[in-house]
Amino acid sequence: MFFSQVIGQDRIKQQLIRAVEEGRVSHAQLFLGPEGCGNLAMALAFAQYINCENRQTGTDSNGKVTGDSCGKCPSCIKAQKVIHPDIHYTFPFVKIEDKELCADWMKEWREFVLQTPYGTYNDWIENITEGNKQGNITAKECLEILRKLSLKNYEGIYKVQILWMPEFLDKEGNRLLKMLEEPPDNTVFLLVANDSEQILNTIMSRVQIVKFARLADEDVAQVLERDHQQPHNQAVKIAQMAGGNLQEAIRLLDIHEDANTAMIREWMEACYRQQVKQLFAWNDKFLKLGREQQKMFFQYCLHFFREVMLIQAGAGQLAKLTDAELKTAQGLGQVLGVEKLMGIIELFDKSIYFVERNVNGKIMMTYVSVTLLKQFQKNYQPTRPFYDRWAL
Numbered sequence: 206m207f208f209s210q211v212i213g214q215d216r217i218k219q220q221l222i223r224a225v226e227e228g229r230v231s232h233a234q235l236f237l238g239p240e241g242c243g244n245l246a247m248a249l250a251f252a253q254y255i256n257c258e259n260r261q262t263g264t265d266s267n268g269k270v271t272g273d274s275c276g277k278c279p280s281c282i283k284a285q286k287v288i289h290p291d292i293h294y295t296f297p298f299v300k301i302e303d304k305e306l307c308a309d310w311m312k313e314w315r316e317f318v319l320q321t322p323y324g325t326y327n328d329w330i331e332n333i334t335e336g337n338k339q340g341n342i343t344a345k346e347c348l349e350i351l352r353k354l355s356l357k358n359y360e361g362i363y364k365v366q367i368l369w370m371p372e373f374l375d376k377e378g379n380r381l382l383k384m385l386e387e388p389p390d391n392t393v394f395l396l397v398a399n400d401s402e403q404i405l406n407t408i409m410s411r412v413q414i415v416k417f418a419r420l421a422d423e424d425v426a427q428v429l430e431r432d433h434q435q436p437h438n439q440a441v442k443i444a445q446m447a448g449g450n451l452q453e454a455i456r457l458l459d460i461h462e463d464a465n466t467a468m469i470r471e472w473m474e475a476c477y478r479q480q481v482k483q484l485f486a487w488n489d490k491f492l493k494l495g496r497e498q499q500k501m502f503f504q505y506c507l508h509f510f511r512e513v514m515l516i517q518a519g520a521g522q523l524a525k526l527t528d529a530e531l532k533t534a535q536g537l538g539q540v541l542g543v544e545k546l547m548g549i550i551e552l553f554d555k556s557i558y559f560v561e562r563n564v565n566g567k568i569m570m571t572y573v574s575v576t577l578l579k580q581f582q583k584n585y586q587p588t589r590p591f592y593d594r595w596a597l
């Protein structure tokens with residue numbers, strides 16, 4: 206990872222580069238900031254930079270310090286592939302069978318940081334496990350950190366320990382205190398966290414805190430335009446929705462895909478026109494999607510109808526919808542009253558619950574579609590909650 210690949214956060218980049226150039230790299234730092242702000246990306250870039258054999262530094266025309274790793278020396282090449290022998294990683298993981306240490310999860314970790322350096326804890330855990338398992342950084346892993354760091358450097362200038370999500374260190378984290386206070390020479394601890402409240406006080410008091418702000422909307426929008434081929438207006442809109450969280454912006458891109466919009470339009474049209482045959486044909490199409498996709502679609506529906514509610518409430522200027530979506534949403538807002546909309550939102554919410562629990566799709570979708578169809582009948586008085594009568 207290069208500094209140039211880390212989005213925004215210029216002040217922190219300069220601060221880090223200056224510390225290296227002036228030979229005063231702090232040996233225990235906490236990169237603290239909200240999800241999607243890029244603190245892990247920054248830690249990767251910093252670890253690569255301090256071990257680069259040919260650092261490129263200078264000052265720009267405004268007198269600002271600039272710098273980055275060369276990307277070509279043997280150290281950079283290994284750092285970029287996440288295989289540098291002196292850059293160590295610790296992260297929360299799930300203990301299964303023979304996987305008891307982070308070292309056992311390196312293959313998955315490597316993929317994760319290379320593909321989604323802005324990924325969140327949830328992204329990571331969902332990647333490596335199924336169900337609602339909780340990640341943890343175990344006592345055994347803490348001992349492993351101590352062991353690794355007491356070995357001599359292989360080839361790097363610095364030995365770097367990146368510890369992602371120290372929030373998941375319980376009391377066993379206290380084993381690290383002495384190491385944080387007095388690490389061996391040329392050892393740098395980079396803790397990367399979202400929530401200082403969840404970190405042991407004993408650790409907090411031993412690290413230098415580097416505070417990351419959420420990303421600016423313009424910066425997020427620029428990435429969406431550049432790397433995800435979004436038209437400018439759409440990129441700006443989605444960036445605003447994501448609230449400075451790049452990973453969230455990318456997720457929103459997915460759920461805003463045109464396919465979803467088209468699908469919802471087709472569905473609602475059949476309901477509006479009371480076309481039962483088309484409605485069941487739509488159901489069949491829906492049921493061919495995988496479970497994960499069905500869930501995504503319902504999540505999109507939830508988001509979409511919440512925005513329709515906003516429009517209904519006269520707060521349309523706050524609606525987080527693209528232009529194409531807005532047109533459909535306004536149309537629906539005119540046809541459906543607040544009470545029906547509330548019921549529909551509940552219907553989607555419950556549908557996600559049932560998809561997750563693997564209920565019979567055909568029964569569920571018949572119920573969902575017919576319930577929706579009824580909402581579009583002029584004289585239909587909704588009785589909430591819909592699911593009261595649903596015996597699945």
Ligand SMILES: [Zn+2]
Nearest residue numbers: 257275278281
């Ligand atoms: Zn280099």
